[in-house]
Amino acid sequence: MPFEYLPLPGAPVGQLDTPALVIDMDVAEKNISRLQKWANRNKMGVRPHSKTHKTPLFAHKQMAAGAIGICCAKVGEAEVMVAGGVKEILIANQIVGATKIARLVALANDASITVAVDDAANVRDLSAAASAAGREIGVIVEVDTGMHRCGVDGGAATRKLAKLIASSPGLRFDGVMGYEGHVVAQRDFEERKTEATAAARALVEAAEDLRKAGLPCKIVSAGGTGTYNITGTVKGITDLQCGSYIFMDGDYLEVFKDFSPALSVLATVISRPVKGRAVTDAGIKAISVDRGLPKVIGIEGAKVAGLSEEHGRLEVSGAAEKLKVGDKVSLLPMHGDTTINLYSHYACVRKGKLEAMVEIAGRGRSR
């Protein structure tokens, strides 16, 4: 495959070739620092989810700020993090199948690895692979705290799995996790608070129940960006799994403005066929639409009317009618994680100039 054209550091952002995935590094670093400071004040651990950035550079910035470890969704992402030097990994997901479990166990040579489970047969497979390799894997039970995706109910089902883990060779019982994904994007703060608090309390209760049964829970992990300051104040929760806060996105900005948008897609106007319409080079292969159409940043009278595969269609009026072929347009994606997953590189900029093109090494590693 031919190498991609990559610009040199120092290039003004407006000169970047497009579509480009632009990160304002000052803003991203401020978001990292802001969450960590909040957590420090509240004596809460931060275990940022790397499924957002998929890149060791940002994981290291989070660790340097004070994070206690990094979450991953897939073994392929964890491989990238461990190869990039991250030493403390929590895979907040079920890892199923002989191939993936073998890779998971191999990671324990270079890092501390903990994985979530919600199934007894999966625990036995993990135990067999870890003990055969002479390695120890941390395991936590995923509790369904109301999202109704994966996870078992707190109480008897959790106890049964925890006991199995604790008695399985090669495994170390580390505790529980529960992700309140059903409430993180709830727009109303009071509703979000009520529901997220209930979810976090259910998880803490499951942990207390295990402790009574002689199964100490080092990890009681939960939380997303939208619930950091709710879940993060519930006594008994040990750490937060926030991911999106590092860059924010258009959807989360409709939840709150506690963190600032660091991510945008730079596009070029490639066609200006008629009054009222401008077409850019950023379609749905450059900006995800699973949470809605992106927003034009800073151009009065310009609005994204639709994206096709390779084109963005803008409605323009007033001052925006001045847009001409070759002009650059900044767009705010509604969903950062899925937009980032389309790109091979970040254009990391500071004060309007390119600092570095950074490979998104975990991109597409969904296995």
Add this chain to the structure above:
Amino acid sequence: MPFEYLPLPGAPVGQLDTPALVIDMDVAEKNISRLQKWANRNKMGVRPHSKTHKTPLFAHKQMAAGAIGICCAKVGEAEVMVAGGVKEILIANQIVGATKIARLVALANDASITVAVDDAANVRDLSAAASAAGREIGVIVEVDTGMHRCGVDGGAATRKLAKLIASSPGLRFDGVMGYEGHVVAQRDFEERKTEATAAARALVEAAEDLRKAGLPCKIVSAGGTGTYNITGTVKGITDLQCGSYIFMDGDYLEVFKDFSPALSVLATVISRPVKGRAVTDAGIKAISVDRGLPKVIGIEGAKVAGLSEEHGRLEVSGAAEKLKVGDKVSLLPMHGDTTINLYSHYACVRKGKLEAMVEIAGRGRSR
């Protein structure tokens, strides 16, 4: 970046690690052959759009079957095709900006390159770069035949651009194109026929008008998968730009069954938390949802209820209740092009066994 785990040829498809992007090679080759045979019978050129497969292997199969050239949407895709040995490229899109134009002109060292335009300043930029490099680039005018995205109206605007191209050093005027993207997925055949015929006739009329003005049009290119047998029968059209026909997808299968589905995503059940629900490892980072949720293939009583980033939620009833953690599930994406763009490799299978893992070299090359 650590290498991705890739299975060896000969592996049964059910043993592939997941999520895997699976191509049934026999079906894909039959689709290629079927379109080409239809085109041969109708004395129509086929210029398949590589934005679907993004991979030289499939472009070469299309050329070997009789295609007259390959379409690309972006310079980055064309670079992959030319590096892979494809010699006849039509970029069916506007290429804007000094960087991309320099790369476009460089491609003319190794292949015949034609590009679409709809703007006079863009023509001047292309001419300056091509003549400075001592190269010749073919240029066609994109005519808006009813889609109202890019393109100029047939008639005076097209004539003006064509004359400018024909008189510009370094450029060769090759003709016109028009993409009837607004009708290719129209479900009703008669409506599709009426609208696509009108679009194709508008393009042919624009070409006739140019010929009268002394500007011969070698290329009068149009058509998508859904209109191949409509646009492809309009006298004066020279070639079809179909892309999706090679693999088909769930959305196109609702238009017609002229081609067969060759593409699926293999997923693994990773959680079976309660009766009625199974969760897979294929979320929206593994299957695009811009045309709707994927369909479960061949399992009675299993239905995709929703995808989150890293998880697919299935509703299961009846026989599908037997699904257990570790079982594999085949899913039909509704949109092939955007699903393919998420993966680094195809798992190319034949008669149920892996033939090769093939790199999707054009993936993510949206610049």
